[in-house]
């Protein structure tokens with residue numbers, strides 16, 4: 001069976017960038033005690049997620065861009081709904097959306113950062129998929 005998991009699936013559902021099957025985070029991003037803790041290694045293909053100390057510090061730049069994207073998307077949705085007349089409504093809406101999604105924004109930013117540095121390997125993905133131990 002051929003593994004068919006897309007780049008976008010792996011990115012958005014926080015999967016390993018190399019095999020696209022193993023979990024990337026230790027827990028759900030909304031579990032605040034382990035918020036955005038990246039696993040040391042992929043549980044499926046054993047990829048070491050952190051190639052150097054403070055590797056994920058750079059993901060804060062990605063986090064900023066993703067936050068802006070969420071804010072712009074909120075504004076566009078308000079425009080479509082015809083609710084973008086009052087600047088206070090726009091501001092409160094954007095703040096609420098960012099407050100609700102910040103754990104996921106942080107997690108997906110780390111995932112994007114990892115996907116920039118680790119490439120998908122279909123051979124390893126197929127081996128991992130056929131391995132029934134995990």
Ligand SMILES: [Zn+2]
Pocket residue numbers: 016017018019020021022042043044045046047
């Ligand atoms: Zn993996």
